[in-house]
Amino acid sequence: MVLKALVVGDMHGQLETVWKAVEEERPDLLICTGDWGDPGQIAPQEYQSLLERLTVHTVYGNHDDMELLKALRNRDGSPVLLPHGEFVEVQGFRIAGISGIWAKSHKKPYYITDEEVVAIAQKLAGKNVTILVTHGCPVGLADETPKGTHGGQRCFLDAFKIVNPKAHLCGHLHKPQLRQLKSGQFVLNVGTTALGDYAVLKISPENVSIVKRIAQSLGRSEVEVL
Structure with a gap:
């Protein structure tokens, strides 16, 4: 069974492109790397409208209604928010997520520390996770910022190595980019x-x-068919 998945992230309350892509691409599944929008930016009814159309799995970032995401369920009863340390199986493949942005403390509810990221990843080790979704990015891998600096973190690189997925999807840095590895992973x-x-x-x-x-x-419409 082959599924078609739409990958989005960092909408910040603006879902026009999401709906346009859903209409044009007709995906079976929507995967989000977080930052749907701060509480109050997106009405619960709009999330429900999406869930009536297709299955959604997401992590949260630093601009999300975390409590609302935790409460949302797909039509099959699966959680919309990917649970830490567990995977969700979708027609034979496995998807897992690590929510939040890196920090040294828990001053904000969406902060996550190095130790927590690695501990979550270790629970997923050897579980044949197909896709790992995070909001933050692995340092050195698709982590360039619009200013040309590197905005990733070592803990997310460690998570990528520990979980060993076929694909790692991330966001947060507001610059689309792809890193393909010799291993066949990306x-x-x-x-x-x-x-x-x-x-x-x-x-x-x-x-x-x-x-x-x-x-x-990036200032242009870029369509890449691989």
Whole structure:
């Protein structure tokens, strides 16, 4: 069974591109790397409208209604928010997520420390996770900022190595980019869907491939068919 997945992130309350992509791409599944919007920016009814159309799995970032995401369920009863340390199985492939942004403390509810990221990853080790979703990015892998600096963290790189997924999806840095590795794995930063960025994947238990990337925030419409 091959599924078509739409990958979005960093909408910050603007879902126009999400709905347009859902209509145009007709995906089976929507995967979000977080930052749907701060509490109050997106009405619960709009989330429900999406859930009536397709299955949604997401992590939260630093601009999300965390309590609302925790309460949302897909039509099959599966959680919309990917639980830490567990995977969700979707027609033979496994998806797992680590929510939050890196910090040294818990001053904010969406902060997550190095130790916590690694502990979550260790629970997923050896579980044949197909796709790992995080809001933060692994340092050195698809973590370039719009200013050209590196904005990733070592803990998310450690998580990538420990979980060993076929694909690692991230966001937060608002710059679409792709890093393909010799191992056949890839790290995809979807960019910011608020400015039109998204990607389309084909997923099976054996393989994950990118069939399209739209990178409007780079100043052009870029479609990549692999």
